[in-house]
Amino acid sequence: MSSSxxxxxxxxxxxxxxxxxxxxxxxxxxxxxxxxALRFLARANRFSRTPAFLADYLGSTRGTVSRTLASLEEKGxxxxxxxxxxxxxxxxxxxxxxxxxxxxxxxLALAQDIERTTMAKxxxxxxxxxxxxxxxxxxxxxxxxxxxxxxxxxxxxxxxxAPHRCGLLDERLSQADSDSICAEHEATAA
Amino acid sequence: MSSSxxxxxxxxxxxxxxxxxxxxxxxxxxxxxxxxALRFLARANRFSRTPAFLADYLGSTRGTVSRTLASLEEKGxxxxxxxxxxxxxxxxxxxxxxxxxxxxxxxLALAQDIERTTMAKxxxxxxxxxxxxxxxxxxxxxxxxxxxxxxxxxxxxxxxxAPHRCGLLDERLSQADSDSICAEHEATAA
DNA sequence: CTCAATTAATTGCCAGTAGCTATTATTCTG
DNA sequence: CAGAATAATAGCTACTGGCAATTAATTGAG
Numbered sequence: 132m133s134s135s136x137x138x139x140x141x142x143x144x145x146x147x148x149x150x151x152x153x154x155x156x157x158x159x160x161x162x163x164x165x166x167x168a169l170r171f172l173a174r175a176n177r178f179s180r181t182p183a184f185l186a187d188y189l190g191s192t193r194g195t196v197s198r199t200l201a202s203l204e205e206k207g208x209x210x211x212x213x214x215x216x217x218x219x220x221x222x223x224x225x226x227x228x229x230x231x232x233x234x235x236x237x238x239l240a241l242a243q244d245i246e247r248t249t250m251a252k253x254x255x256x257x258x259x260x261x262x263x264x265x266x267x268x269x270x271x272x273x274x275x276x277x278x279x280x281x282x283x284x285x286x287x288x289x290x291x292x293a294p295h296r297c298g299l300l301d302e303r304l305s306q307a308d309s310d311s312i313c314a315e316h317e318a319t320a321a
Numbered sequence: 322m323s324s325s326x327x328x329x330x331x332x333x334x335x336x337x338x339x340x341x342x343x344x345x346x347x348x349x350x351x352x353x354x355x356x357x358a359l360r361f362l363a364r365a366n367r368f369s370r371t372p373a374f375l376a377d378y379l380g381s382t383r384g385t386v387s388r389t390l391a392s393l394e395e396k397g398x399x400x401x402x403x404x405x406x407x408x409x410x411x412x413x414x415x416x417x418x419x420x421x422x423x424x425x426x427x428x429l430a431l432a433q434d435i436e437r438t439t440m441a442k443x444x445x446x447x448x449x450x451x452x453x454x455x456x457x458x459x460x461x462x463x464x465x466x467x468x469x470x471x472x473x474x475x476x477x478x479x480x481x482x483a484p485h486r487c488g489l490l491d492e493r494l495s496q497a498d499s500d501s502i503c504a505e506h507e508a509t510a511a
Numbered sequence: 512c513t514c515a516a517t518t519a520a521t522t523g524c525c526a527g528t529a530g531c532t533a534t535t536a537t538t539c540t541g
Numbered sequence: 542c543a544g545a546a547t548a549a550t551a552g553c554t555a556c557t558g559g560c561a562a563t564t565a566a567t568t569g570a571g
Contacts, residue, residue: 134436134439134441134442135432135433135436135441137436137441137442137444137445138432138433138435138436138441138444138445139428139429139432140445140449141432141435141441141444141445141448142342142428142429142431142432142435143360143364143428144445144448144449144451144452145335145338145339145342145431145448146339146342146357146360146428147452148335148448148451148452148455149335149336149339150357150379150380151380151452151455151456152332152335152336154380162527162528164528164529167336167340170333170336174333181548181549182548182549182550183547183548183549189340190340190341190344191529191530192529192530192531193548193549193550194529194530194531194532194549194550194551195528195529195530196549197549197550197551198528198529198550198551199528199529201550214548217537217538217547217548218536218537218538218548219536219537219538219547219548219549220537220547220548220549221548221549238329238332238333238336239329239332240455240458241332241335241451241455242325242328242329242331242332243325243328243454244451244452244454244455244458245328245331245332245447245451246324246325246327246328247450247451247454248447248450248451248454249324250443250446250447250450251324251325251327251328251331251447252324252327253440253443253444253447254327254328254331254443254444254447254448254451255327255328255330255331255334256440257435257438257440257441257443257444258331258334258335258338258444259330259334260437260438260440261334261338261431261434261435261437261438261444262334262337262338262341262434264433264434264437264438265338265341265430265431265434266341268430268434352556352557354557354558371519371520372519372520372521373518373519373520381558381559382558382559382560383519383520383521384520384521384522384558384559384560384561385557385558385559386520387520387521387522388521388522388557388558389557389558391521404519407518407519407566407567408519408565408566408567409518409519409520409564409565409566409567410518410519410520410566411519411520
């Protein structure tokens with residue numbers, strides 16, 4: 132079997148796995164789009180939890196995302212705050228109920244299925260490269276993790292609770308911040 | 322990073338890759354459900370290309386699938402035939418236009434992204450195991466490839482154009498048949 | 512052999528979703 | 542300070558997908 136056939140079958144497998152996940156998602160009181168939003172809010176840093184960034188991340192539109200977030204808010208999984216830095220903007224954060232809901236994320240079941248193959252690391256690395264290729268092809272943004280960004284300045288205030296710094300937004304960053312997805316992320320190499 | 326974290330991140334990557342594929346699917350004149358149906362018809366053997374099996378495969382309902390197929394038929398990508406073996410049932414097959422459309426399948430782009438990681442084989446094997454786990458968990462059918470089924474009898478008539486045989490349906494099978502997905506598939510081991 | 516139960520497919524109906532566009536409020540730019 | 546750009550949202554529309562009812566064919570029990 133040629134490598135292109137291997138790859139094609141892998142793509143089909145991804146398709147089917149995802150469909151099973153979506154089937155699991157239909158079961159609860161959240162739809163797939165709402166799950167994706169909830170996951171994003173859990174993984175994004177506080178500068179990125181806005182409707183506009185979420186729309187970019189999901190490849191959706193702002194109007195659509197606005198309703199998705201309104202629905203999550205109504206169900207009590209997230210809370211809205213007016214942005215302190217931009218009067219037009221709002222920011223969202225998970226509530227305790229939201230955190231709890233994520234513990235039943237259907238994606239966790241898939242993660243377990245992958246872990247059981249004992250090849251989780253290889254799969255993750257390959258898929259990460261594949262996503263990189265795919266994002267490049269689509270001309271989209273990478274949405275990388277904060278600490279891998281060119282604006283990230285590590286250990287500016289060692290020992291403090293927010294030891295790092297973002298040179299772009301001029302903000303202090305905790306360890307948790309630096310592990311989160313950031314919408315402003317720019318790759319390091321020029 | 323623990324293996325469960327690796328696996329979780331792999332699951333997230335699958336989620337994002339699939340979303341990019343879906344975004345690509347929105348572009349053409351087929352929607353995601355129609356693409357999935359078209360792919361299934363291309364990969365399923367002639368005993369399995371019915372609305373009922375497709376609904377099972379997609380984890381959807383017959384009513385929904387009925388419309389999806391009607392739409393594909395109207396667009397000229399597939400043709401409908403009354404089943405010879407069951408007067409209630411219909412069977413579908415790709416037209417030349419359908420074959421041609423599949424050449425622009427957005428999933429092919431994903432396959433190329435995976436191939437470029439040079440880890441296609443490892444990914445495929447891991448995902449195949451993961452899918453097996455996932456299907457087991459959901460209690461669903463595996464929909465395996467014909468020649469791996471317990472009813473498959475190889476080389477019953479060597480040299481003929483349909484050398485193999487299905488012991489369940491009592492049908493002669495060509496090489497192409499034996500490489501296709503079958504809705505009646507049952508695993509070999511008891 | 513006959514009639515009831517089952518199964519295949521389709522259609523009408525309805526709820527929910529996503530996208531487009533216009534609107535309002537705010538910020539940025541020159 | 543005026544005009545352009547941006548953030549978010551609401552109205553509208555088209556589409557999708559599921560449920561339930563219907564028609565047609567097959568199966569099976571007596």
